[in-house]
Amino acid sequence: MRRALLPWLLVLPSLTLALAVILYPFWEIVRLSASDVSRFGQVRGFAGVGNFARVLADPIFLAALLRTLEWTAAVVGGTVLISTGVALVLVQDFWGRGIARTLVLLPWSISLSMAAIVWLWAFDGDHGMVNATLSQLGLLGRNVQWMARADTAFPIEIGVGILVSIPFTTTILLGGLTSIPGDIYEAASIDGATRAQAFRHLTLPLLRSFINIAVVLNVIYVFNSFPIIWVMTKGGPDNSTHILVTYLYELAFYLGRPGPAAAVSLVMLAIVFGFTVLYVRMQRERSA
Amino acid sequence: MTAGRMLRRSLLCWLALSPLLVLVIFPFAVMLSTGLKPIDEVLAWPPRWLPSHIAWRNFTDMWVAADFGTAAANSLLISVLATALAIAVAVPAAYAMARLELRGRGLYRNFLLVTQMLSPILLVLGLFRMAAAIPFGDGTLVDTRTGVVIIYGAFNIAFAVWMLASYFATIPRDLEEAAWLDGCTRAGAVLRIFMPLALPAISVTAIVTFVAAWNEFTVALTMLRDPSKLTLTLRVVNLVAGRYSVQWNQVMLATLLATLPVAVIFALLQRYLVQGLTLGAVK
Amino acid sequence: MSRRSGTILAAAALALGLAGAARAETVRVTAAYYSDKTGPYFEQMAKEFHAANPGIDIKIEVVNWDNLLQKLQTDISGGTNSDISIIGTRWLLDFVKDGQAEPLDGYMDSAFKGRFIGAFLAPGQIGGKTYGLPIAASARAMYYNKDLLAKAGISAPPATWEELAADAAKLKAQGIAAFGLQGKAIETDVYWYYALWTYGGDVVKDGKAAFASDAGVKALTMYKSLIDKGYTEDGPTNYTREDLQNLFKQGRVAMMITAPFLINQIEKEAPKLNYGIAPVPKETRNATYAVTDSVVLFKNSKVKKAAWKFLDFLFTKDPRVAFTKGEGFLPTTKAEAADPYFAQNARLQTFVNLLPNAHFAPTVTGWEDTAKAVSDAVQSVYLGKDQPAPALKHAAELADQALGK
Numbered sequence: 012m013r014r015a016l017l018p019w020l021l022v023l024p025s026l027t028l029a030l031a032v033i034l035y036p037f038w039e040i041v042r043l044s045a046s047d048v049s050r051f052g053q054v055r056g057f058a059g060v061g062n063f064a065r066v067l068a069d070p071i072f073l074a075a076l077l078r079t080l081e082w083t084a085a086v087v088g089g090t091v092l093i094s095t096g097v098a099l100v101l102v103q104d105f106w107g108r109g110i111a112r113t114l115v116l117l118p119w120s121i122s123l124s125m126a127a128i129v130w131l132w133a134f135d136g137d138h139g140m141v142n143a144t145l146s147q148l149g150l151l152g153r154n155v156q157w158m159a160r161a162d163t164a165f166p167i168e169i170g171v172g173i174l175v176s177i178p179f180t181t182t183i184l185l186g187g188l189t190s191i192p193g194d195i196y197e198a199a200s201i202d203g204a205t206r207a208q209a210f211r212h213l214t215l216p217l218l219r220s221f222i223n224i225a226v227v228l229n230v231i232y233v234f235n236s237f238p239i240i241w242v243m244t245k246g247g248p249d250n251s252t253h254i255l256v257t258y259l260y261e262l263a264f265y266l267g268r269p270g271p272a273a274a275v276s277l278v279m280l281a282i283v284f285g286f287t288v289l290y291v292r293m294q295r296e297r298s299a
Numbered sequence: 300m301t302a303g304r305m306l307r308r309s310l311l312c313w314l315a316l317s318p319l320l321v322l323v324i325f326p327f328a329v330m331l332s333t334g335l336k337p338i339d340e341v342l343a344w345p346p347r348w349l350p351s352h353i354a355w356r357n358f359t360d361m362w363v364a365a366d367f368g369t370a371a372a373n374s375l376l377i378s379v380l381a382t383a384l385a386i387a388v389a390v391p392a393a394y395a396m397a398r399l400e401l402r403g404r405g406l407y408r409n410f411l412l413v414t415q416m417l418s419p420i421l422l423v424l425g426l427f428r429m430a431a432a433i434p435f436g437d438g439t440l441v442d443t444r445t446g447v448v449i450i451y452g453a454f455n456i457a458f459a460v461w462m463l464a465s466y467f468a469t470i471p472r473d474l475e476e477a478a479w480l481d482g483c484t485r486a487g488a489v490l491r492i493f494m495p496l497a498l499p500a501i502s503v504t505a506i507v508t509f510v511a512a513w514n515e516f517t518v519a520l521t522m523l524r525d526p527s528k529l530t531l532t533l534r535v536v537n538l539v540a541g542r543y544s545v546q547w548n549q550v551m552l553a554t555l556l557a558t559l560p561v562a563v564i565f566a567l568l569q570r571y572l573v574q575g576l577t578l579g580a581v582k
Numbered sequence: 583m584s585r586r587s588g589t590i591l592a593a594a595a596l597a598l599g600l601a602g603a604a605r606a607e608t609v610r611v612t613a614a615y616y617s618d619k620t621g622p623y624f625e626q627m628a629k630e631f632h633a634a635n636p637g638i639d640i641k642i643e644v645v646n647w648d649n650l651l652q653k654l655q656t657d658i659s660g661g662t663n664s665d666i667s668i669i670g671t672r673w674l675l676d677f678v679k680d681g682q683a684e685p686l687d688g689y690m691d692s693a694f695k696g697r698f699i700g701a702f703l704a705p706g707q708i709g710g711k712t713y714g715l716p717i718a719a720s721a722r723a724m725y726y727n728k729d730l731l732a733k734a735g736i737s738a739p740p741a742t743w744e745e746l747a748a749d750a751a752k753l754k755a756q757g758i759a760a761f762g763l764q765g766k767a768i769e770t771d772v773y774w775y776y777a778l779w780t781y782g783g784d785v786v787k788d789g790k791a792a793f794a795s796d797a798g799v800k801a802l803t804m805y806k807s808l809i810d811k812g813y814t815e816d817g818p819t820n821y822t823r824e825d826l827q828n829l830f831k832q833g834r835v836a837m838m839i840t841a842p843f844l845i846n847q848i849e850k851e852a853p854k855l856n857y858g859i860a861p862v863p864k865e866t867r868n869a870t871y872a873v874t875d876s877v878v879l880f881k882n883s884k885v886k887k888a889a890w891k892f893l894d895f896l897f898t899k900d901p902r903v904a905f906t907k908g909e910g911f912l913p914t915t916k917a918e919a920a921d922p923y924f925a926q927n928a929r930l931q932t933f934v935n936l937l938p939n940a941h942f943a944p945t946v947t948g949w950e951d952t953a954k955a956v957s958d959a960v961q962s963v964y965l966g967k968d969q970p971a972p973a974l975k976h977a978a979e980l981a982d983q984a985l986g987k
Binding site: 015017018019021022024025026028029031032033035036037038039040043052093096097100101103104105106107108109111112113114115116117118119120121122123124125126128129130132133137138139140143146147174177182185186189227228231232235237238256259260263269272273276279280283284287 | 305306308309312313315316319320322323324325326327328329330332333341342343344345346347348384387388389391392394395396399400401402407410411412413414415416417418419420421422423424425426428429449450452453454456457460510513514515516517532535536539547550551554557558561562564565566569570572573
Binding site: 526543 | 615616617618643644645646647648649652653656659660661662824827828831832834843847851
């Protein structure tokens with residue numbers, strides 16, 4: 012009896028706290044999503060699936076949904092790819108490795124909103140150091156208004172997204188690499204494996220579980236990531252950089268429609284949840 | 300390995316990292332450059348990296364405008380307490396998951412993951428209503444640092460438990476079991492044998508939680524209103540958002556100073572961070 | 583604490599004489615951040631008011647415009663809102679419809695009403711009742727850089743859009759960006775309304791979107807041609823009003839339309855700038871945009887009387903003059919307008935003289951949606967993604983779905 016109870020007693024405080032802080036707000040979102048709600052949260056009546064229908068019929072929502080997938084795929088893909096390379100370098104023994112590792116971790120220390128503000132300022136068309144530096148290097152004939160169009164603004168936002176996600180991801184992967192015992196490489200080199208072969212057949216499989224963790228966590232964080240796009244373009248111009256979170260925020264707090272915003276929130280939850288379940292299952296099958 | 304080979308390899312490694320490092324350092328260079336310039340040079344074209352003279356008054360102006368001292372103290376207090384809270388509840392849970400027969404372990408793990416999936420943007424509405432309904436002191440949890448601490452603590456449980464549990468699983472059981480044979484109680488063994496071994500993982504988890512709390516914006520914005528309680532991130536972002544005129548030099552300086560403590564922590568603990576996450580991610 | 587124990591405690595407190603006269607009432611005020619003077623101004627007012635009314639404490643919270651509505655929304659939904667708040671008058675109807683704002687007529691006598699300049703009091707009235715008092719008011723006019731115009735051989739600011747285009751050509755020949763055109767963030771729509779109105783158009787008429795008219799298409803086509811000919815700054819969709827103001831302060835754009843508060847900013851940040859202020863160029867008629875911010879009293883306030891007392895104080899002459907002067911707005915009360923600072927200020931008078939032709943944002947629900955639809959539409963035209971007529975037509979459809987709902 013006591014043996015069965017003790018583990019749960021130990022889990023209880025964390026469970027209570029997490030449940031208390033997340034369950035009620037979650038229930039609120041569910042309630043709002045099915046209600047006709049005023050700007051100030053007064054429920055005027057039951058809306059059924061009206062909020063969902065309204066949102067799903069909005070072309071801006073659909074465009075934002077596609078762009079969110081683009082954004083998540085690009086940021087997570089770019090992050091994992093670059094981080095893998097960076098981790099492979101940082102695991103080498105070289106002079107100044109500690110400094111290099113610290114530098115790579117550096118973007119982690121700025122909050123997302125502040126990082127977005129700094130980059131917005133750096134890309135400012137008239138006073139920004141990006142234009143200044145590029146034209147000093149002779150790469151730019153005249154000032155570019157980076158944030159004026161989605162063609163330039165959105166890729167920049169993706170780039171900032173990647174940059175801020177690299178430290179965490181690299182740390183996880185670096186951890187993975189350090190945990191691979193060195194002797195298997197020695198064995199491989201005795202067997203006459205080239206470095207490329209060793210990487211493909213030894214490092215990558217061993218790294219896979221770490222990459223999986225990095226992918227899942229990054230997808231969850233990036234999919235819900237708000238400050239970069241909101242600070243830099245607010246989803247504009249002409250909605251051309253909206254992702255679901257910024258669309259949701261605008262809906263809830265600028266246009267005063269908490270009901271449809273709650274619906275978007277749930278749709279988003281369903282998407283991330285679906286992705287995670289699918290991904291984990293796929294990986295399990297692959298490794299089985 | 301010869302020094303020559305080492306040199307070659309070092310050069311290659313630094314060369315491979317250099318594009319990334321440029322991008323990493325660039326924003327800090329911008330902060331430093333803009334932060335030290337007088338305002339007329341900030342808005343001049345073409346902007347130069349080096350200010351004609353260092354505008355020391357930016358420090359005092361910014362310090363007053365952002366109420367930097369108070370805000371930093373608030374951020375420190377909130378982040379430390381939130382970290383302590385998260386760790387305090389996460390360590391036992393992680394121990395149970397790693398060491399004991401916990402029925403429904405998978406369920407609990409998945410529940411934790413799901414808590415991370417909800418977009419906090421809208422969740423704050425509900426959080427706020429909840430805080431407003433809980434009596435605390437003379438009023439409610441709204442506009443209290445305690446409320447923010449509880450929310451931060453709760454939001455960081457998932458990561459903390461996840462990481463600690465997988466780390467704990469790698470600590471060999473036999474050491475503890477040997478202690479039992481020596482007549483140690485289970486709790487005693489945990490305290491004397493297990494905890495010291497778990498310390499690196501706990502510190503790393505604490506750092507990650509601390510940084511998350513230090514940098515958080517949305518919850519703080521919604522919950523806090525008394526100027527004497529605002530956090531640093533809140534203050535700095537407020538210098539920009541929706542203002543009729545922005546003093547960019549103050550903003551950049553404030554950002555730099557707000558980032559510095561965290562950057563120093565990373566620099567000092569970089570080695571442990573990698574080791575900690577190493578073991579933490581195995582599961 | 584249960585309600586009963588609360589009652590007991592209250593009774594005990596009363597018995598001990600803690601309640602009543604000795605206990606100060608606290609009035610919580612949410613103020614919008616206008617400039618770094620806003621906070622100190624309200625703190626000062628709170629102090630002065632408290633000195634005269636020791637029984638009432640005033641607690642000020644200053645919130646940025648970007649977060650103000652969000653904060654009010656969460657506050658109200660949690661029932662923890664302040665007693666008094668500054669809001670954008672365009673939001674007022676939402677507050678009234680939801681029963682959040684207290685009608686103020688019961689507190690005001692005719693003398694109090696008489697303090698205000700009528701045109702500014704009107705936007706705060708809905709259905710014959712007054713819900714918001716105009717705490718800040720502004721109109722829009724065109725700032726022009728005299729030196730830059732002189733450099734291009736132009737002696738007077740353009741009075742019509744045609745003249746503006748002609749002048750812009752001369753400025754462009756000198757390598758000067760002529761007309762600052764806003765295409766980003768809040769009021770992107772308004773920047774186009776300036777032109778719309780001067781072409782004789784309307785934004786909303788009889789509760790329906792009216793901007794997709796002939797006048798609207800002409801006005802938008804004109805703006806787009808300014809961009810295409812290189813008469814504006816490069817990439818207007820990257821410029822907020824504040825960005826344009828910065829350009830103007832540095833003498834990097836020759837003309838732009840904005841509010842009177844730029845005067846104060848120029849005085850502080852670019853005192854040497856040689857500039858003038860002229861009406862918005864016209865096509866068929868003169869027009870400007872006038873906008874007020876309102877201060878409202880919330881219905882759920884428990885200290886309405888004390889709160890009203892503070893409002894009464896804020897709208898007396900000296901506090902008003904201090905506020906309007908500090909923030910660079912237009913006077914909303916007759917007494918402050920008579921103050922020599924305003925009466926003899928040529929620059930401000932340019933704005934005041936425009937008021938008879940001023941358009942206010944109508945108090946209709948769905949105004950925010952309309953603003954967004956129009957902003958999106960003009961942005962798509964500025965970017966060359968769409969033509970004026972279909973873009974406006976689409977925006978009008980979206981606006982009609984939201985207007986009056």
